[in-house]
Amino acid sequence: MRLFGTNGIREVVGERLTAPFVTAVAGAIARTIEPGRPIVVGWDGRTSSVAFARLAASTLALGGHRVIEVGLLPTPAIQYNLLALRGQLGVIITASHNPPEFNGVKCIAPDGLEVERSVEEAIEEAVERDLGRTVPFDRVGEVSVDGDGARRYVEGILAQVDTEAIARRRFTVVLDCGNGASAVTSPTLLRRLGCHVVTLNAQVDGTFPGHRSEPTEANLADLARTVPAIGADLGIAHDGDADRAVFIDPTGRFLPGERILTLLAREFVRRGPGGVVVTPVSASQSVEDVVKPLGGEVVYTRVGSPVVTREMQRRHAVFGGEENGGLIFPSFQLARDGAMTAAAVLDLLARDGRSLAEVAREVPQYTLVKEKVACPVEQRGRALEELTREFSNEGSPVVTIDGLKVFRPDGWILLRPSGTEPLLRVFAESRDPDRARRLAEEGLARVRAILTRVAGSPA
Numbered sequence: 001m002r003l004f005g006t007n008g009i010r011e012v013v014g015e016r017l018t019a020p021f022v023t024a025v026a027g028a029i030a031r032t033i034e035p036g037r038p039i040v041v042g043w044d045g046r047t048s049s050v051a052f053a054r055l056a057a058s059t060l061a062l063g064g065h066r067v068i069e070v071g072l073l074p075t076p077a078i079q080y081n082l083l084a085l086r087g088q089l090g091v092i093i094t095a096s097h098n099p100p101e102f103n104g105v106k107c108i109a110p111d112g113l114e115v116e117r118s119v120e121e122a123i124e125e126a127v128e129r130d131l132g133r134t135v136p137f138d139r140v141g142e143v144s145v146d147g148d149g150a151r152r153y154v155e156g157i158l159a160q161v162d163t164e165a166i167a168r169r170r171f172t173v174v175l176d177c178g179n180g181a182s183a184v185t186s187p188t189l190l191r192r193l194g195c196h197v198v199t200l201n202a203q204v205d206g207t208f209p210g211h212r213s214e215p216t217e218a219n220l221a222d223l224a225r226t227v228p229a230i231g232a233d234l235g236i237a238h239d240g241d242a243d244r245a246v247f248i249d250p251t252g253r254f255l256p257g258e259r260i261l262t263l264l265a266r267e268f269v270r271r272g273p274g275g276v277v278v279t280p281v282s283a284s285q286s287v288e289d290v291v292k293p294l295g296g297e298v299v300y301t302r303v304g305s306p307v308v309t310r311e312m313q314r315r316h317a318v319f320g321g322e323e324n325g326g327l328i329f330p331s332f333q334l335a336r337d338g339a340m341t342a343a344a345v346l347d348l349l350a351r352d353g354r355s356l357a358e359v360a361r362e363v364p365q366y367t368l369v370k371e372k373v374a375c376p377v378e379q380r381g382r383a384l385e386e387l388t389r390e391f392s393n394e395g396s397p398v399v400t401i402d403g404l405k406v407f408r409p410d411g412w413i414l415l416r417p418s419g420t421e422p423l424l425r426v427f428a429e430s431r432d433p434d435r436a437r438r439l440a441e442e443g444l445a446r447v448r449a450i451l452t453r454v455a456g457s458p459a
């Protein structure tokens, strides 16, 4: 029984995600992990988060574990506090950017990274066999509350950047918390950095009344209007659990996540000097364009932040992240971190002296086209094998880190199975927008042709 996806368990509240289900998962965690150092429990601002978190905390304590509740915080703040409090496991009740009816459970290892798949499998097996842990009265764990998590996290970030240089720029920042957990940390952080902060949707509300919780261009129209309207230097938005940050330039233009990923990759490799940058195989060519000339190296992984962070740990990377605004700063912690991303961008602008629009223009500009084709899960493996053979026979360079990536002299096509749906994703990138579109169309046509063949022939 598979419960954990690439980012923990995510389910609809009242459907699969019920009190007995969360109790079963927490009981399974209590059994899988030996009591010892405390388990740190935190949650996001969803309507059911505190209730599920307290169920989890109580179940863990009744299973003999010491529990420290750090309360409502961004996911990266909970990861940071897990290390600060020397916990042996973090349990986070969150569904990140999903629609309001979702919630979920995420388990964090003592090093702050998502737990290994083997731990999740052990938990899944214990849930399936309905195994918990119950201890006698004299071994019940203590549940304590730590109210210092937000302050500790903000102080940690402030120590990473040149606070005086940032304060000298007296930035005006419009911050859109999207009614998520960042409301308890990011306004404070930005004010501590000497910014004049104007907030949007900075009251925590699990119904997400301001806009949907995924920080896409379409969802951030109010922010994009407000930034130029009040003459702000930039706009910053987080997703619901604030492990991501995206940016609006002073003209009100939404900067795609890969632009900030590339800018910061260049900055950290410059400072290295050199070093490894880790990013999924779906990342823009622009990252390599800026990293290589500075003597750095780009290492590609499968898609998904847990794989990226594990590879960063293995390679002692200087920086890494995903094109959706989930960026990882190993000098701070090996976790996607929205507030740290905001501070790092302000730090870069303070060192550089120019505006975000000017700095962002220096990055090579590519167009990424994202498409998808319906494909039964059982046919995906064979379809990808056939496609790999076909493209290789034509002499196109290919890599098969995650699905199939085909390189052309002026761009690339990525064909990859979706982790959550019966789909093949087709991404294509080129500097020329028309060429990117044509490459995506070629990818779609090739996948459809193969699927017709695979469906028509015996397995």
Ligand code: MG
Residues within 6 Å of the ligand: 096, 097, 239, 240, 241, 242, 243, 244
């Ligand atoms: Mg998130």
